[in-house]
Amino acid sequence: MKKLIFLFISIFSLVALNSCDKRDDIRKDIDDLNSRLDQLEANLPQFNEDISNYQGLLNGKLLVMGYSLSGNGDYTVELSNGETIHVCSGNPTEELPLLSIGEGGWYYTQDGETYPLMNSNGQQAPALGETGVTPQIRVDAQGMWEYSLDGGLSWLGNIGPANPGKGSAGTSIFTGVKVSDDESSLTFEWKNGDETLSKTISLYGGLALTVEYGSGPVAFALGESREFNVTQEGVENVVIETNTWGVKLDETKIRVTAPVVNTQGKEYEDNIILKIFSKEGYCRVVKIPVKLLTTTIDENSATAWQNFLFNNAENVLLDYSYAGYDHGESVPVDGFAWGYKVINVKDRMDKDHLSAREALIKILDENKLVRVSSTSATNANAKIVIYFPAGDYDLQPEGTSEKFPEIYGGNFVIKGDGAGKTRLLMNNPIGTSESTTAPLFAIKHTNSPSNVNNSKILATVSENAAKGSFSVKVGSTSGLSSGKWVQLRLRSGDDALLKEELGPIYNQKKADWSIAQQPGLSGSNEDGKGTNVMEFHQIKSVSGNVVTFYEPIMHEVNVAYKDYDGGWVIRDYKYFENVGVEDLSFVGKAITPYYHHGEGQDESKAWLYDSGYVPLQLNRVVNSWVRNVSFESVSEAITFGESANCSAYNITITGNRGHSAVRAQGSSRVFIGKVQDESVDSRGHGQWHGCGVSKPSIGTVVWNCNWGQDACFESHATQPRATLFDNCRGGLVRYHAGGAENEAPNHLADLTLWNLYVTGTTDEKGENFASDFKWWDAGNIWWKICPPIVVGTHGNAVTFSKEEGQVTYEESTGAKVTPESLYEAQLQKRLGYVPAWLNALK
Structure with missing residues (x-):
């Protein structure tokens, strides 16, 4: 299309004697007009595509596969040919000749008037049926609208000038979309003159591919690979459209690999296009928004990380990438996907007229998981899902102090309908003293690894x-x-x-x-x-x-x-395997405000502060998990004791503040991830001890967790070693780590803090530890941590003591380092990609 400058030659001749300023103003107006006309022309391909799709919908040749609604009310509708149409807040374009289908065929509206769209024979162009044609429009060299009814072979005019001065540059044939109450159909509305027409089209169900990439675009370093979880429904074939990105798709995962060279020389965003097809040939388009950086994953990274990569003499880091279920390579499938027998607790309650506690004990007893009818019951291969549908289940009713039977078994899942939907209640503490109290659910193997008869x-x-x-x-x-x-x-x-x-x-x-x-x-x-x-x-x-x-x-x-x-x-080593607790809430009645060990309170009730409401402990289990679980007003949340390669993630702690959060106790390579501690009382925020370790735990990873601003991570003495606190947020105060005096130190070698964001340095007594922070203090019996590795400590300002032997290694205090997560980077190094489960959790 030619510019419009030639249309104004006569104007320039008339103003030739005017001042340069006026000529400049006129030239500016012309440039603005050209710019708007260029913008209008750029929208024509989309408008022509919309015309074709509009006709296809009304002809019944296209189906609606899905839709989305933006914050300003615009709809994006997915069609069965893989294309989309946009309905912009119910407003049709003002500058394009609005085409519509009415009785008799095609119509166009220009300047508020509606006319039949005529073919070269002077007859109205048909729209529907076998004789229907699909118009295309363009702007000719004189700035006039033209249209074609034969796929662009010939063009007709006489429908008016293109006027880029009106309205916006957006295009929208439809004036509105209404979604049915049951979301099974969409009703499209459009104008034909003064008449409003509509057509209702059912949504096609059963074709979907969802990629769990979080909120995009996903940033990739050069050559970096990431893996994402995928769910598919009704997908027969997939066509992947990308020139430079590597993509590998299977039934449950997709691995994306970034180019090793950024040809644009700057960060840029792109989309990886997946066209999915049903067996009938219907199509949907799935986009993965990505962003390519200009550096490799290790470029400009922390010196400590580079030393680890080169495995040189200066390296101080251990490899924590083997922590968690399946050594961090995957997470367990949903509880219902194991193929286990599903036992519905609510159904049993109704059928046998039992309380929730009675029904659960009966189910466990029938499956040889508790020692009620048999004193030697144990079931390592239970293969059941104990399912709690949405609702409240009082498992420790008011006035009931008796212990819940301990659970001995493996290969079973305790599952609800979601945190906040399924609630397991503790309305009474268990026991009457520190020596008689117990967790609600104690899932365990009876043979301790510290018993010489059981661990030959x-x-x-x-x-x-x-x-x-x-x-x-x-x-x-x-x-x-x-x-x-x-x-x-x-x-x-x-x-x-x-x-x-x-x-x-x-x-x-x-x-x-x-x-x-x-x-x-x-x-x-x-x-x-x-x-x-x-x-x-x-x-x-x-x-x-x-x-x-x-x-x-x-x-x-x-x-x-x-x-x-x-x-x-x-x-x-004796253990059970594949024990899962997921998608539910535990609700207790922790005493508030909280006093550590009941200090200064009634001695007869002091035990209640730390131990009164403990819902869950798993002892001597491997490859087991707790996920998507919330804890409200509990003394402690979760303990993994003498266990290995277990995972707790997507955990929330709310309500009255209590004693501790999630810990690995005498365990190996436990992964504790994305624990959000929002418990509170009038004296402080977060559980007294944040997530952490106790006893001879080793290889623990605490990843992307938070704890209270006046609290600290847990390091509860009795010889824990090699713990990684990775990309966490919380307070850094002394004396909240925990541990008895005769079990010191709080932590032995290889405590590693990587990119800790400090939210507070002042404890509940008002003492501030921001300056000259010491990891061990010769004058204090309660705070003794062997020299740690501290990299990327940031957030609230803190300085570490320069006394000799206070730290093993310190780097970048005051500023975050890359990689952001040491655990993630080590997994990437070991596997060649970031596992899908970790990307989804982020």
């Missing part, structure tokens, strides 16, 4: 193994096989080892510290004294005398320390 020595380690390695050499491999879970153990009273374990805290040790005492037994149970390292591992292979684990060893193995029990040994 299977092999003695014969050679040293470095921290981060995967294999140990043993004297004998009898009883060891691929897939078996075992514990790698050391107990020692060697003082040289104690110096290594305590570092700069060694000179502060006291005789009554359990770690400083000689190990022994209390009956058949270990007494917990001396240096105590406990790692649970799954054997990947056995070759000769070498045992290789699926996971890295998180503590150096030095066979010189063999003063007790043969030194480093592999022992048996």
